[in-house]
Amino acid sequence: MQAKYSDNVACLKPTNEDAKIWRYMNFTKFVSLLDKNAVFFCRSDKLGDPFEGSYSQANIRRRPIVYQNKIPSGALRTFSVTAEEIRRFIIINCWSLSECESAALWKLYTKNNEGIAIQSTFKRLKQCFASTATEHVFISKVKYINYKRDWLPEGSLFFPFVHKRESFEHEHELRAFIMKHPKPQENGKINFKTAPNVFGNGEFVDVDLNTLIEKVFISPDAQDWFKDLVTSALQKYKYRITPVRSDLNDAPVY
Secondary structure, eight states: EEEOOOTTTTOOOSTTTTTHHHHHEEEEEHHHHHHHTTTEEGGGSSOTTTTOOOOOOOHHHHHHHHTTTTOOOOHHHHHHHHHHHHGEEEEEEEEESSOOOOOHHHHHOOSSSEEEEEEEHHHHHHTTTTTOOSEEEEEEEEEEEETTTTTOOOOSSTGGGEEGGGGGGGOEEEEEEEOOOOOOHHHHHHHHOTOOOTTTTEEEEEEHHHOOOOOEEEOOOHHHHHHHHHHHHHHTTTOOOEEEEOTOOOOOOO
């Protein structure tokens, strides 16, 4: 699948185009990335967070007041059903926005000493997608809110996908996402509840890895043989990148 970068009113962009982003993975996923020249976008309702794509309790409480005399009484129920079902039609690729590595994310996403971190930038991520594609990929920072107290913006289908609960704030997430509308019914309308899935569990999206990848880091506890293996994989797929061992576990000095 190919997609081109596009902007959207719901997207929260980093102010620095060269802001560093990180994606942590195991060796198998790294080789898959090299082999396919594509990054995997997971269907939003398969990411593991049951709140993904949902609104806050504050939205539910305040909607009858905010929309009073503006929309039919049954429209709010239809809106809620659509908001829940639309998660099947959005796929997401997640990164961590940070100027340095995260010791917590190394442990969370690489369960042993054989993990890899791809370091890129916001600008590189935008530029790595196909410019002539018909599908659109949007990129946004995630804003973290209190889902009991805070109002989540409405007016765009994408707002719930650029917000998450405060308990995930340590991830500093930047995400790329794609929405593919299902086919309309005979009356020309789209019914997200009854429409069949268009993505399965997700989809690989073509990228230019030479543009995307700025540096490759290996786990701070990785042994020399693993660094050699990663180097060999990069050479096999003709990438002139020398992997660097993370220095998070370097010996302290006093």
